């Protein structure tokens with residue numbers, strides 16, 4: 032059913048859970064998985080940090096025996112970059128956490144998951 036799954040990973044606890052779900056689905060459906068981490072700005076320091084975060088998810092997926100297709104690091108507005116990358120790769124499922132790294136816990140959904148869920152053309156699995 033899902034040939035290619037995208038996990039949006041920011042290193043948060045919810046994103047870690049999203050990786051677990053993506054791995055389970057990939058194994059069940061024989062899907063390949065792409066990872067994206069969006070850096071807050073295009074500075075080398077931010078990109079290096081994002082690369083390190085993305086690698087964490089990649090390692091977790093590989094250790095689960097998942098077919099890792101690509102690990103992408105971009106900079107820009109996270110939701111926009113996630114949606115553009117999803118289109119580019121032609122993924123058929125996006126998996127992400129309900130919350131991220133922000134300390135503000137007043138909202139049920141973070142702004143990135145909210146925006147991706149509203150605008151994506153493919154199903155979005157939001158992991159709590």
Ligand code: ATP
Nearest residue numbers: 039040041069127128130131132133141142143144
């Ligand atoms: P907000 O950022 O709106 O203050 P938040 O940080 O709690 O709130 P989100 O940023 O929406 O919540 O995070 C929800 C999920 O979106 C994360 O678990 C992760 O899957 C994804 N995500 C958020 N930021 C990024 C990012 N920079 N790169 C990749 N994925 C991200």
Ligand code: MG
Nearest residue numbers: 131132133141
């Ligand atoms: Mg956030």
